[in-house]
Amino acid sequence: MKKIEAIIRPEKLEAVRTALIKAGCNGLMLTEIEGHGRQKGMVQQWRGEKYKIELLPKIKIEIVVSDKEAERIIKTIIENAKTGEIGDGKIFIYNIEEAIRIRTEEKGDSAL
Numbered sequence: 001m002k003k004i005e006a007i008i009r010p011e012k013l014e015a016v017r018t019a020l021i022k023a024g025c026n027g028l029m030l031t032e033i034e035g036h037g038r039q040k041g042m043v044q045q046w047r048g049e050k051y052k053i054e055l056l057p058k059i060k061i062e063i064v065v066s067d068k069e070a071e072r073i074i075k076t077i078i079e080n081a082k083t084g085e086i087g088d089g090k091i092f093i094y095n096i097e098e099a100i101r102i103r104t105e106e107k108g109d110s111a112l
Contacts, residue, residue: 001096002070006061007089008081013059019080029062039086064096066109
């Protein structure tokens with residue numbers, strides 16, 4: 001099993017979520033976060049004054065899938081989150097040792 005953690009732009013959330021549902025993703029977790037990558041924030045101007053925003057709003061999506069589904073889900077996220085501009089985000093993939101559904105005590109892929 002794999003845990004896929006994707007950091008994306010907030011404005012891409014609905015497109016990514018809709019595409020994941022169509023791709024057969026059974027469940028996901030969303031967290032609103034703030035951070036920065038290489039761009040180190042951004043400079044904006046308001047009433048003639050420039051100011052720097054250090055931390056930008058992002059969305060973190062966490063999904064656990066079977067090994068055979070991982071590549072398809074990753075491609076779906078990339079296709080729907082990519083703008084080609086700096087700040088599109090990142091995807092991290094982790095190995096999951098075990099998953100257990102509390103209600104039924106199912107283990108492994110059937111618990112997903």
